[in-house]
Amino acid sequence: MKHEKIELIHGSGNVFRDFGYANADVEQLKAILATEITKMLDRKKLTVRAAQALTGIAAADFSRIRNADLCRFTVDRLVSIINRLGSRVEIKVNVRALDRRSKAAA
Numbered sequence: 009m010k011h012e013k014i015e016l017i018h019g020s021g022n023v024f025r026d027f028g029y030a031n032a033d034v035e036q037l038k039a040i041l042a043t044e045i046t047k048m049l050d051r052k053k054l055t056v057r058a059a060q061a062l063t064g065i066a067a068a069d070f071s072r073i074r075n076a077d078l079c080r081f082t083v084d085r086l087v088s089i090i091n092r093l094g095s096r097v098e099i100k101v102n103v104r105a106l107d108r109r110s111k112a113a114a
Contacts, residue, residue, distance in 0.1 A: 034083060041086035041097070042073045048093050063092035
């Protein structure tokens with residue numbers, strides 16, 4: 009039996025960057041916020057209709073968030089939805105210079 013050598017490639021920590029998305033950091037933040045919204049709905053046992061009644065946000069938007077269909081959402085809109093669900097967002101920002109490999113990928 010012949011064994012092939014497998015090269016292990018480490019990701020950047022941001023799957024959107026690894027796949028070459030232009031706004032990778034924004035896309036990752038939107039995904040994190042959407043995940044938190046979904047967790048809030050699950051914890052509160054809210055259907056999309058009940059979430060609509062509570063927040064005034066369309067049930068279809070909650071369905072899109074649950075399905076990770078985030079192209080219609082901005083970061084500030086997702087933060088607003090979290091606020092309407094009764095929570096606040098706290099963000100810690102770290103700014104780092106790109107290393108050479110990251111610059112080549114960008």
